[in-house]
Amino acid sequence: METLADLASPIAIGVLLGGLYVVIALGLSLVFGVMKVINVAHGDLVILGSYFAYVTSTSWGLDPILSLVVGIPLFFVMGIFIEKFLVHRAFRMSVDAALIIAFGISLIIQNAAQLVWTPLSRGLMTSYTLESLKIGDVYLPVVYLVDFAMALVVVLAVHQFLKRTYLGQAITAASQDSETAQLMGINPARVYQIAFGIAMALAAIAGVSLALTFPFTPKSGVPFLIIAFGVIILGGLGSMVGTFIGGMIFGLSQTLGGHFLGPTGQLLVPFVMVLVVLTIRPQGLFGR
């Protein structure tokens, strides 16, 4: 007989796992919102973030979360360069051309990562990797709590940045009407670079989160990209709240799906939900 207590664990884990998905999805959503380009390399950029954490923690003995002090600015600057020198030239031709470039970046990262780090599965070992927090009858792995805490901080920070700063408002304005944004004195090319830079910084954060939680290989970016798509479709594009709730729903339906259908069914449930939302409410639960 199923009791509520049995469900407490998958529910808690699902919500916390959703935090990781939110951070992965945010960068994808930001670039799409501003440039209307589906950055199919985003999952691989996240994995690049995971390898960055892997290298800094194995070579320098740095805590992965602490390594973000270097990782965030480094990835931000990399994002600006990638947009400026790779994506933008294609973007000026068409959104489709930029999509092809993103495919290329994805392939290059995957293959370069195989050369440098081999196709073997890697993971991060920290002092808290195997720790759990016991609340009632539920054991919550510390890394899942870290994922969720990072998601909260990131969502609040991005939200405040977009809402309260001139640059954030410029990004918001350009995503709604880039020609009129120019009449406000906003240089769209610069906005695209900044947005891409922020998306890369978010990829660095998501990469650390992911590496703390799961083992990863050079090819791990693809399944997480698809999950991020699911999160965005559930929540609705362009909505921060939507992305957050979308991540929670995705995580929850995954763990509950696993609970009721077994491990093989765990991703079936969220993707069926994505399909249902696409059919009934294509703009997403919180989309406009």
Next chain:
Amino acid sequence: MSEEVLLRVSNIDVFYGGAQALWDVSLEVRSGEIVALAGSNGAGKSTLLKTISGVIHPAKGSIEFAGMNITKLNAYDIVAQGISQVPEGRRLFPEMTVFQNLAIGSYNGKARAKREENLTRVYELFPVLKERKDQLAKTLSGGEQQMVAIGRGLMSNPRLILIDEMSLGLSPLIVCDLFRVLHAIRARGITVLLVEQNVWQSLHEADRAYIIETGRIVLSGNALELCEEEEVREAYFGV
């Protein structure tokens, strides 16, 4: 009234896509004037405004503003020079609030320092916007949206404001109010270049006017005198 020429458009040719939209167009706006650019739909009025604000660039000719050649500047750099455009169809940022729409108007460095001052002035001109400052732009009525569009244009601290089809789709009563505001704006030292399909009204509100037909300036002069011109009366007023 000051005689200083603020904006001088000299002999510009403009192509839109592959087709030529403007032929050898010249125009002058003096500091403190309200100048109307009138003509029927498709005559090239909006193209001319977009060329002045740098959204499109002329193939030939030059544009000078306050003594500076701005022909090749990008739209986002021209704003900081002191030209602001209120685009046709208002083009508000629909998912941003009234306040956010106004605030983004002061994006350029020079305007940021004067944001509070300009915001107070905009709320004086349009008190209703202060009441609605937290409302999303897309939820406003057409007239209110036009107020936000003009207010947003003023937030960039312009010396010259270009207003494209201000009265389109609005009730005559609201249009009268908006024209009153234009005179108030001018009284504050801001020069106005107005594009209107409504030739009769714009000629009655402006100091000087240019009539544009199929991409060429065909008449220009004192606005009220133009009203009396036989050609204008026949072509636009049907008398």
